Structure formats: C-alpha cells, structure tokens
Amino acid sequence: MNIYLDYAASTPLDPRVAARMIECLTSAELQGNPASVTHAFGRRARELIEQARVQVAQAIGATPASIVWTSGATESDNLALFGAAQFHADRGKHIISARTEHKAVLEPLKKLEKQGFKVTYLKPDTDGIVQPEQLQAAITDQTVLVSLMHVNNETGVIQDIAAMGQLCRTRNVLFHVDAAQSAGRLPIDVNAMHIDLLSLTAHKIYGPKGIGALYVRRQPTLGLEPMIVGGGHEFGLRAGTLATHQIVGFGTALQLAIAECETDNARVSTLRERLWQGLQAVGGVELNGHITQRVPGILNVAFQGVEGESLMFALHELAVSAGSACATGSDEASYVLRALGRSDQLAQSSLRFSLGRFTTEADIDAALEIVAREVPRLRALTGQDLP
C-alpha cells in the first residue's frame, strides 16, 4: 500500500487538466509554433496561450501583459531575483529575504552576494512568522529588493504579504513573492498586496510539471534583465518556443483551483484536522509552525524519540517528505525547521504531511494506522532513557 501525502511537493494532474492538454497535443490544428502568427496553425496555438495568460492574470488580479511564461517557480524566482537585482543595481545593492525561503530563492541570493550584493536574511519567530516590523527595521536607503514567500513549503505557514508589500511600496523597494504554495489556495491580488514580482507554478495546483509564470508589474513598467535570450519571446524577458499544451494545462488548472478553492480548502482542512488529532493520539508529537496561520494542506510534525531516517524507513508506505523534497539526497536537518529553533535531532525527526484534492478519509485513516504501529515500535527499540 502506498499513500500519497506529498501534495506540497507536487500534486497529481487533475483529469480535467489532462483532457485539455491531450486535446492540445493531439489536435492537428494546434501543431504550429505559437510564435508563427503568419499562418492559422500558429495563430490558433497563440490564441490558446493568450487565453491561458488571461486565466492566470485573472487569478492574481493582474493584466495579461504582466504574465511571463517560465518553466516553473524556480525559474521565475531566478528571473525575478537576478533580473531585478541586475537591472536596478544602480539604485542600491541591498536585498532582504528570510532564512526560511526556498532554495530557489536562497541560492540565487548567494550568487548575488558573490556579485557584490549585500543580503539580509530575516529570522522568523519560532512559529515561522516574519514580522513586518523586522522588515521595516532592515530596509535601508540601499535596499533595492525584498523577496519573501507567501506560504512556506515545509511548514505551510502564511506570511502577511499585504503588510510587507505596503512597507516596500512606501519605501520604494521592489517586492518579489514566491507564491508556489499559495496560488489557487489563498486570495492573491498583486495590486492590493503591492507585489511587483510574483512566482507561480502549475504542478502544485493539479497542473503539469515544467510550466510556471512570473508576474512582472507593468504599471509603471518594471525593468528586468532577461536571463534567457534568443528570440525576443515573452516581451523580451524569456526567450524560447512556448509549450502550448503545458500553458493551456496551467491556465485550466489555476482556473479550476480558484473556482474550487473554497470547497477544496474546507475539505482538506477537515482531513488535516483528522490527521492531526490522530497523530496527537500516538503521542510525543509537536507541530512545526504557527498553529492557525497556515494553509489547510500542510502539516509538519516533529516526532520525539525517533531517529529521522529510521522514521522515514518505517513509514515507507507513506509518500511524505522530510524537509524539502526539492533538496534531495541530503539527510541534513531541515534548515527551515532549524531557523524556527528546532534542534537538529527534532528537525530530523520531522515529517511533512501534505494533503490535497484527491486525499480521502480512508487515506488519512490508513496513514494513521501505519504511524500508530511504527512510531511506538521505533520508540520501543530505542528505550526512552538512552543518552
């Protein structure tokens, strides 16, 4: 038996999205290059891409011309950070972010530090929240860019993006938000939240892997240095032939996620609560991250008295994550949980359960049965007074 509880890493493709993608892949009318608008094949593909651009733009309160297609949130983060930092370097070389950001943000920032930028990494509270006052105190005359994630991929904690955006706008600092985990789950309005750059991806909202978008503010136009050149596609910001089926899949997935957000969130919240109650009944568990300021689908739990790798092995029937699934091959303690003040030991014994549209009550009950069997067995192996 394998139970998929790793929706924060990637969601299954919604069959309705798959149907639209298959249509694109199999229709003879859609085989043209969307950039070849001189013939009907290209124009039809372009039409579908522009429809998807409208769908994505509407989901975040933006205009279609502000949506740039990318390969996913990682590329969007890279384009936002390198593109904005390099284009606006004459305004200042100070960037602010947080210790709990995704590696797709932290690693570009490390590179920018090597290029002479100074980066301030805000430390969240033990509940994972970065306070707007911390940001306010960190902004200097040299600050050119702030990059913060809306929802943390490991803990599910929600940051007060609107308050951060207001601060950035007041101080004339560019504001980038990684919304990979929040789009389609939480309301996003780039204008009301004063967001200048927003990273999106399809595969966290039941869309295909390999497609994402970067929102780039257009009014007034925000300058950005492109990273991929060679054709002038996407307003000169990201060259390369567009993948019609992927983009159509993304647009459809985001539209569905927005339309079904309320019902999905309510159902997933109930399932998450059932899971949390069940885990608490096993005993010796601690919640990582804020107890209420979190998205419904993510539950990060520390298991006391068990070693992390053995815990994962004992629970191998459950597809869950220890730390970030994107940081594969490492058994080091999660830097996100360490930033929240967790010990190495407890951070290593933490698991992220993430639920979604296709999770059932039976999945949760089966998962709890496995945890209730294996965790006490591991604890019995250890003996509680072992140093």
Add this chain to the structure above:
Amino acid sequence: MNVALSAANSFATVDYSADVVRLFKQACHAGSLAGIEHAVCGQAGMRAKGASVRLWLQFRDDRVQTARFEAYGCPHFLAAAEALCDWAEHRTRTELETWNWSEVAAYLAMPPAKRARLLVLEDALRHAAGVVGQNR
C-alpha cells in the same frame, strides 16, 4: 538485492539491502535485560551524534545466553545491532572479541559514510564484555 524506498522523501535515494530491511523489521533482539540475573550492559554513542546503543548480554557460565539491544540510529545501525545480538548468542566471551565490524558492514552493504557508526556498536560490545571481565 537492494530495496529503494518508494516514499517521496529526502532519504529516497538511500538503498537498503534486503538484509537491512529484514533485520530492521524483525528486530527480535530489541529490548532490555535490566534486572535480569547475570545480565551485563555496554553502552556507547549519543543520540545527538546520530547513533546510540545499549547492548545487554546475559551470560550462563562463559557463554552468552541472551543478547538484547536498545538503539537509536538509522536503519543500517539498527539492523547491525540486531545482527550483532543474533551473532553474539551462544558465544563465549573470548569469541565476542572476534566480532569484526567490517564484516557486518559488508554483509549489510553499508554506505561508507555510515560505517563509523559500527564502531559505536563495537564500543558497546567491548564495554559489555569488559563488565563481564570485571565481574569474574
């Protein structure tokens, strides 16, 4: 035969041999012999360092009658503790001194980075055998 974890987790790249899987799941020597007559205990390692073990040996005459362990560590370490207990039963104290961690490492196909953890087991075994020596 190696068994890869199917879980989508950061340890998914770790392969465990069929013997590791079997020993980890069975772990029939897990437990304590505290308070049992003629039982001695050797302890080594620390949880904070990723591996800790308490090895219990109950002797009858000069032979190990029962071996048990309590351990904190990765699946390879727990499997090695189980293998050690299984091996130790019915051996004399002198024979215990012949336990070779590198043979266990090879038997369990332990990744090189983890082999040092077997020294923790060796320390616990020596400690337990030493306690027997002191008791005699």
